[in-house]
Amino acid sequence: MTAFPRLMVEGHTQFKGKPFQMASFRSWIVYMSHEFHEDFRKARDDTFSFKEEVNEVAAIEYTIGRVASHDPWHYGVVRKQMTQNLGSKFPEIFEEISLAFGDELALPDNGEWKPIWASNLSTRVVCRASNRLFVGLPLCRNEEFMKISQGYTITVVMSGYLISVFPEFLKPLAARYLSAAPAATRAFEKFILPIIEERLGQEAKLGKAWEESKPFDFLQWMIDAATEEQKDPKELNQRLLNMNFAAMHTSAMSYTHALYWLAARPEFVAPLREEVELVVKEHGWTKDAVNAMYKVDSFLKETLRINPITANSMPRKIVRDVRLSDGTQLRAGTHVAINSWSVHRDPVLYPNPDEFDPFRFSRKVEEGENPVRYAFATASSDFLLWGGGEHVCAGRFFASQELKTMLAYTVLNYDVKMPVEGVRPADRWYGEGCVPDSKASVLFRKRRD
Ligand code: HEM
Secondary structure (H helix, E strand, O other), X not given: OOHHHHHHHHHHHHOOOOOEEEEOOOOEEEEEOHHHXXXXXXXXXXXXXXXXXHHHHHOHHHHOOHHHHHOOOHHHHHHHHHHHOHHHHHHHHHHHHHHHHHHHXXXXXXXXOEEEEHHHHHHHHHHHXXXXXXXXXXXXXXXXXXXXXXXXXXXXXXXXXXXXXXXXXXXXXXXXXXXXXXXXXXXXXXXXXXXXXHHHHHHHHHOHHHHHHOOOOHHHHHHHHOOOHHHOHHHHHHHHHHHHHHHHHHHHHHHHHHHHHHHXXXXXXXXXXXXXXXXXXXXXXXXXHHHOXXXXXXXXXXXXXXXOOEOOEEEXXXXXXXXXXXXXXXXXXXXXXXXXXXXXXXXXXXXXXXXXXXXXXXXXXXXXXXXXXXXXOOOOOOOOOOOOHHHOOOOHHHHHHHHHHHHHHHHHHEEEEXXXXXXXXXXXXXXXXXXXXXXXXXXXXXXOO
């Protein structure tokens, strides 16, 4: 086990599930077991502040900008308009995923295996699919635009860490001279501002007629939800970039993790294929079909339980003194998070917790349990991938649908295996963050049987 997860397990065992402190390079962090989930879930930003925490870790105010850190009203558009329209947008997202796989893999017809750089494939397919929903065609396929979109998360994370080591009064200066984020924002503006201006112009010119002809994508839902003041194109551009930040590498890493399992453990392909074939035969490629793919859902959930994005969940900064449900006192200024690594490996919640058992959740559904309780997209005290409470991931229904479609499309159309059969590339840990091997290749060929 690598350093960070080992420390989480040791802390959990040594302190018998009670809160314990560990130093990060920035501050001490108090880690808690899932017994405290309700304290976190019910807490509001005036006590357990998400905003303060992410601002301190990633200097969001200076990277993504004030709109994301101070007035993220567009998260409401993700929760409402975007989530409600996932069914009607499904045909476009499916089309983009299937075309992107075809373009990226470019497999020969002779049935030969071809090595494919897994993390590049994941990022490019996710980038096209997400931006098909965010801004539509043709921009989602524009190479220069994709490059900015894909690189943005890394730029923000690196710049954020860099800025966060400076004292408060020097941060604006550090942001100005040392951060690559402003240049990335300007590069994105080059594509997005003309589109926003064109749309606002059409709205002013056509009035009612625009209502019937306007695009139907995340950018337009944001424009429609914005007040006159909020329609500032540069601000809308920042909000769109913020979405690219939230959606891109989280989903791409998740698919890469799942692909490595699929390629390393071919015995799981047949049951997945059988399920996908059955539901697609019944529903066609629709949201209903994807909803009915319990094994695909379970495979992804188990992947992210075993190979998470981070070993902690719901990081918050305590902004006024608080007493928790068990009497623990936390002083203002304390950094806290749930030790999700230990929750996800708790043998009471997950029998044989270290085993990759991809159908452990779909078996529950087959046994008659409520599918929602065990679904990949469901955030709970047992499954902390999506965080929880007030800031629970707003895009989780889209992320789940996108990833399920990508995995189902893969098993239906391709054979995959690892270059060294059965060997899954090891994850890399950066502090609490877990990243799938970013250099490894997976062998693909057109499906044979
Ligand atoms: C597998 C992919 C993803 C993972 C693992 C993930 C995970 C998370 C986590 C852990 C949080 C913070 C929750 C908390 O601390 O309580 C979060 C917040 C958020 N996520 Fe995701 N996310 C994913 C994909 C997406 C996508 C595709 C979108 C948008 C399309 C998105 C939009 C957001 C937004 C807007 C927030 C902030 C919510 C708020 O503060 O109210 N995420 N996500």
